[in-house]
Amino acid sequence: DAKTTQPPSMDCAEGRAANLPCNHSTISGNEYVYWYRQIHSQGPQYIIHGLKNNETNEMASLIITEDRKSSTLILPHATLRDTAVYYCIVRPVYSSASKIIFGSGTRLSIRP
Amino acid sequence: DTAVSQTPKYLVTQMGNDKSIKCEQNLGHDTMYWYKQDSKKFLKIMFSYNNKELIINETVPNRFSPKSPDKAHLNLHINSLELGDSAVYFCASSRPETSGLNYEQYFGPGTRLTVT
Numbered sequence: 061d062a063k064t065t066q067p068p069s070m071d072c073a074e075g076r077a078a079n080l081p082c083n084h085s086t087i088s089g090n091e092y093v094y095w096y097r098q099i100h101s102q103g104p105q106y107i108i109h110g111l112k113n114n115e116t117n118e119m120a121s122l123i124i125t126e127d128r129k130s131s132t133l134i135l136p137h138a139t140l141r142d143t144a145v146y147y148c149i150v151r152p153v154y155s156s157a158s159k160i161i162f163g164s165g166t167r168l169s170i171r172p
Numbered sequence: 173d174t175a176v177s178q179t180p181k182y183l184v185t186q187m188g189n190d191k192s193i194k195c196e197q198n199l200g201h202d203t204m205y206w207y208k209q210d211s212k213k214f215l216k217i218m219f220s221y222n223n224k225e226l227i228i229n230e231t232v233p234n235r236f237s238p239k240s241p242d243k244a245h246l247n248l249h250i251n252s253l254e255l256g257d258s259a260v261y262f263c264a265s266s267r268p269e270t271s272g273l274n275y276e277q278y279f280g281p282g283t284r285l286t287v288t
Contacts, residue, residue, distance in 0.1 A: 062263070094276070098215075101282075102281060102282070103176070103262050103264070103279030103280050103281050103282050104215065104262070104264075104277075104279045105279070106276040106277065106278065109276065145213070157279075159205070159209075159217035159220060159228055159230070160215075160217065160277060161217070162214065162215040166211075
């Protein structure tokens with residue numbers, strides 16, 4: 061049972077920043093926020109994760125609110141290849157059972 | 173330099189048959205998983221193995237039997253295939269969890285199983 065809420069779809073112009081929101085109001089202090097994406101007909105791809113500080117890597121930035129109840133994934137310069145379903149996931153930092161529970165995600169369409 | 177590979181990519185078979193899907197990872201990970209993505213695109217965990225030992229079994233029918241000959245391989249064998257088994261099956265792997273920490277998972281390209 062997914063513990064996150066995401067808009068079902070969004071679109072963004074190529075070259076602009078894509079900002080994907082996620083609500084996780086019941087997140088606990090020992091749970092990460094993870095983002096994955098699934099490009100059509102491919103396996104899910106890890107993007108980024110964070111606990112409470114903002115994070116940045118070569119793919120994206122993750123902004124987590126101070127109360128940790130929501131976050132935003134930012135793709136700084138979206139390209140057509142970023143068209144995918146984006147999943148926001150909450151996972152325990154420590155767990156003996158490390159399954160990922162996927163929700164329905166946000167379908168991001170990048171328009172030329 | 174494929175990290176997680178699966179074979180075959182497509183599998184079409186008839187009801188009642190037995191089939192296997194193979195998964196291999198060259199990342200040196202100790203933990204491997206099988207996920208199922210149904211026609212509505214929901215991804216669900218099926219199994220997880222840590223260093224060849226089963227640690228998650230999400231009430232999957234016992235017609236599904238994962239086999240891990242070594243920590244780089246986790247194969248999925250399915251007996252008596254049913255129409256409802258049609259789906260895309262993804263294998264994944266992650267770093268060792270001996271400390272209990274969760275790490276990101278790396279997924280294979282998927283195997284599309286069609287049962288007719």
